[in-house]
Amino acid sequence: VLTMIDELLRQRHLPDLLRFIDGEKVTRENWDKRREEIIRLLSQEYGDLPPAPVSVNFLQKSEESFCAGKANLVETILICNLKEGGEFSFPVKSVIPVKDEKQPSFILINFHDDVPDRYLPSEELCDLGFAVHSFCYKDITSDDENYNGKLASFYCGKKENLERGKIALWAWAAIRVLDFVLTLPETDPEEIALIGHSRLGKTALLAGGLDTRFTTVISNNSGCSGAALSRDKEGETIKKIFNRFPYWFKSGYGEYADKEHELPFDQHFLLALCAPRKLYIASAALDSWADPLSEFLSASAATAVYELLGEKGLDSDNLPPEENVLLHEGIIGYHKRSGTHYLSRFDWNAFARFIKTGC
Numbered sequence: 001v002l003t004m005i006d007e008l009l010r011q012r013h014l015p016d017l018l019r020f021i022d023g024e025k026v027t028r029e030n031w032d033k034r035r036e037e038i039i040r041l042l043s044q045e046y047g048d049l050p051p052a053p054v055s056v057n058f059l060q061k062s063e064e065s066f067c068a069g070k071a072n073l074v075e076t077i078l079i080c081n082l083k084e085g086g087e088f089s090f091p092v093k094s095v096i097p098v099k100d101e102k103q104p105s106f107i108l109i110n111f112h113d114d115v116p117d118r119y120l121p122s123e124e125l126c127d128l129g130f131a132v133h134s135f136c137y138k139d140i141t142s143d144d145e146n147y148n149g150k151l152a153s154f155y156c157g158k159k160e161n162l163e164r165g166k167i168a169l170w171a172w173a174a175i176r177v178l179d180f181v182l183t184l185p186e187t188d189p190e191e192i193a194l195i196g197h198s199r200l201g202k203t204a205l206l207a208g209g210l211d212t213r214f215t216t217v218i219s220n221n222s223g224c225s226g227a228a229l230s231r232d233k234e235g236e237t238i239k240k241i242f243n244r245f246p247y248w249f250k251s252g253y254g255e256y257a258d259k260e261h262e263l264p265f266d267q268h269f270l271l272a273l274c275a276p277r278k279l280y281i282a283s284a285a286l287d288s289w290a291d292p293l294s295e296f297l298s299a300s301a302a303t304a305v306y307e308l309l310g311e312k313g314l315d316s317d318n319l320p321p322e323e324n325v326l327l328h329e330g331i332i333g334y335h336k337r338s339g340t341h342y343l344s345r346f347d348w349n350a351f352a353r354f355i356k357t358g359c
């Protein structure tokens with residue numbers, strides 16, 4: 001029997017995750033090959049990530065007792081020795097609970113570098129037993145059409161013909177933070193979640209999809225060119241996003257404006273890169289620009305790969321959920337929080353619970 005979700009997905013006419021471009025069927029055995037093909041397809045949207053640096057050095061700048069002595073606040077400078085020569089450095093702030101055991105951690109790609117911040121409840125996360133490491137995306141490259149900074153001038157290319165957009169540069173930096181976090185004795189390498197909100201949710205999906213050392217990937221209200229399907233999407237479309245933010249993407253992506261049905265992929269391909277790892281897609285009920293239904297359906301469509309790999313994917317009762325219901329039974333978590341576009345305490349609590357109680 002076709003469920004309501006099957007029917008909604010059928011109407012979108014999505015490209016099939018489980019068929020190679022040449023029509024061959026995808027199996028558990030050849031999934032890795034299909035994954036590589038999907039990565040190549042998605043590079044038409046974001047471009048490839050810049051090459052990994054030759055090495056990364058970590059310079060501790062400061063350490064102070066924090067949260068009434070429950071944690072330490074540490075600032076570290078990550079110094080990346082670029083393949084093409086020269087260095088690129090940026091700061092990371094970490095709040096690390098004082099305890100003797102290994103800890104689960106969040107890596108937050110944030111809009112600001114403050115700790116705490118309206119999007120970063122660091123003391124609450126400490127009380128829940130999590131370390132959190134955050135960096136400000138503007139310390140990587142500016143969020144505009146300026147390409148003078150070190151990374152952008154090296155890796156974006158010309159404005160008229162961008163080899164990759166700024167989302168790819170922010171994603172590259174999130175992976176450097178992962179390199180750093182994995183060197184800390186407190187880190188439990190089995191529980192490292194990458195999280196971003198909105199444009200930085202798009203970034204988290206790209207970095208987390210590509211680098212399988214992230215054990216959980218969390219997209220909060222990432223919408224267009226993030227978690228949401230592009231075909232028949234409400235609110236923001238490829239045309240709208242590309243007109244306003246062409247520099248987030250590789251240049252050719254704009255050719256799909258108003259031609260979403262010609263895309264050889266859709267955003268569920270990006271989500272499927274996380275399989276069989278934990279993935280969480282969070283929407284906000286009043287965020288029609290991002291389009292909660294298209295975010296939910298994308299997570300449903302990515303479930304095919306989780307099932308291929310023997311996991312549950314999104315467990316949804318075959319209906320889009322009501323507001324504030326946490327779908328935590330599968331390896332893909334989902335909720336639609338009430339209210340507007342925001343990364344709230346409700347969202348953080350749901351993510352922490354999903355990670356802690358396992359799925």
Ligand code: GCU
Nearest residue numbers: 198199200222223224236241
């Ligand atoms: C704009 C943009 C979205 C983006 C959002 C944000 O609204 O159109 O695609 O997600 O900014 O980053 O807050």
